[in-house]
Amino acid sequence: MAFNETMNEMQRQAVLHTEGPLLILAGAGSGKTRVLTHRTAYLIEEAGVNPYHIMAITFTNKAAGEMRQRIDDMVGYGSESVWVATFHSTCVRILRRYIDRIGFDTSFTIYDADDQKTLMKEICKRMEIDTKIYKERAFLGVISSAKDELIDPEEFFRRAQGDYQKIRQAEVYREYQDSLRKNNALDFDDLIMKTVELFKKDAEVLNSYQERFRYIMVDEYQDTNTAQFQLIKLLAGKYRNLCVVGDDDQSIYKFRGANIYNILNFEKEYPDATVIKLEQNYRSTQNILNAANHVIANNVGRKRKELWTENGEGEKVILRQFETGYEEADYVATDITAKAREGICAYGDCAVLYRTNAQSRLFEERFIASNIPYKIVGGVNFYARKEIKDLLAYLKTVDNAKDDLAVRRIINVPKRGIGATTLNRVQNYALQQGIGFYDALKAAEEIPTLGRSASKLKPFVTLIQTMRSKAAYIGVTELLQEIIEETGYVAELEAENTEEANQRILNIDELISKAASYEADESREGPATLSGFLEEVALVADIDSVDETQDYVVLMTLHSAKGLEFPQVYLAGMEDGLFPSYMSICSDNSMEEIEEERRLCYVGITRAKERLSISCAKQRMIRGETQYNKVSRFVKEIPAEFLAGEIQKEREPEKYKPTMSQFARQAFRAKPMAMSQSGGMRQMPSAKDFGKSADNRKLSYDVGDRVKHMKFGEGTVKQIVSGGRDHEVTVEFDGAGVKKMFAAFAKLQKL
DNA sequence: TTAAGTTAAGTTTTT
């Protein structure tokens, strides 16, 4: 194998070390994926390991896909039998086969965050919990953390130890698990936890997988939680050929239960472990790396590592401060346009990274105005859209009649005149009889309380039954089309004929093509099934859809950016309070939380290959309120020698006391009182004004023009009153008389 | 029962 010339000494050692536990501390851009793929190839071609015995685990489908591709390219024969998958899909595959051994049905469905919340809402209602005081989200958070730590409801009770609130949480947890079981459903955390449970309870199953996975590689090991750690520990327990790759400096998922000690204490867990550090960076310029090194050096309790490169110094890191977020977005858009026009880079070379999803809007508006092709990653997941969830709920109902949530979602979509009262009666009957919701629907005639509304339920049940029998011999795509046809779902949207409805139809079309490509996919394991499709759909992340070959600017959060790289990176919103967030600054253990934010910053900086541009705004609108922020402390951790671009000297803190006006307001939700202290803002134009002056929604029509409205048809504009946010337009319609409406809403077209 | 209209509350980060 010809890897000798192309690898550095450390990489080579990592490839050649095949037996026993191995920890690879791989700095950002140090070529760890290359090491993993070469290692796989070496195992197969030189060490004579059967590909069937090799497993590589990642966190995202995108990472798994890339790994799979590169292994396929490198290994001639048998590469397809290497198990390359995410944690979650690995667990689903195992559970689909064996979960009946721990009392579940193998046709379980997977609940996403939305489903979890719906279920929790029901539970709170049932348990008479006031959700004004105890939020559903809080319970779900507690439960999720418990599951990350493999704490089941019983253990939770044990640990509650007389603490009233904890006992209550335990009760909710137990109830939640019972409901999931009744619905034959698992949530994301269950996928891992149940697999661990299965392995612990069933030695035979565990042994079969231990025998299969004799060589295990885990990517992004710093992001594993306790449950995932246990899972890997169990799997690797017999052969102990465990190779984990990670970077403690890039551990950014603590909020999701990631346990940084999994990587920091790897050598305690496996005393015979070999440790290899990869510090040579092949991605960025030295200037970028210097910036990153200096920032991360402020964290204590990390494994010492310093990135270096042979790539040369490169450009300095650009630093710019603006008055407002609008100007910042303006700068990024202008800069990208200029670079693209000069041929310095393609749109696809650029990425805009920010801390929170809400920041994407400003950039999106500006990019539209400047005709910059872009793609926003994250925010509302495609599969979380209403129309998509509705149709998936139909498929789920056909697939798993026990999923009450899915049934209830669609029973009145489209409208069948079935309301809350009817549903409650059916629900009560189901509880009395101890049967599922759908089964109760089937027996609608026997529910005495229903009266004549029972007849409304019949067509729905018939529809589902018909689809179910068809599902046996038609494919997923066809089934989906049948459902759309029979329910008139798309027809109803077509009738609406609004921009929104049309977008939904497009989304549905996309779902249909996703189903079709699922069925056509030859690399899929096993035959195309409805369950298989639903499962694939449940486990996709938004980042999976990023396509490097497309020429668009990518906008995403720093979290989503991990593992990616771009020639040009814009790190936006670098302000104290936004990044690091108030949450982390104000938290009880702010020290730790700010370190996590700092790691996030490190991840951001190290995404850049050639040019990094850091920007921030003095004032920014957040939730309709203007905030005044200082330059992020992380920026100040970068020595000036690596930076280009002047930052205006900050105003004295006394003038507007950011610590008081911002932090106090955030913490106590006190009204502007503190702001009056900040005399500094008096004549400043408010961000609102900026929004308007920069508003591209300037009306295309004026008084006296003829316009067209979606519903009312054609008419003449009589008056335009420009209010604070929008223009109020009065139109005399030919058919519908005089109407007042808001311009942004009415979408009037000039004729 | 549904649709429209009003009000309250909320935002880190996500497989």
Place this chain on the structure above:
DNA sequence: CTTAACTTAA
């Protein structure tokens, strides 16, 4: 500024 949840009118 958005979104969800609640209220009221048809």
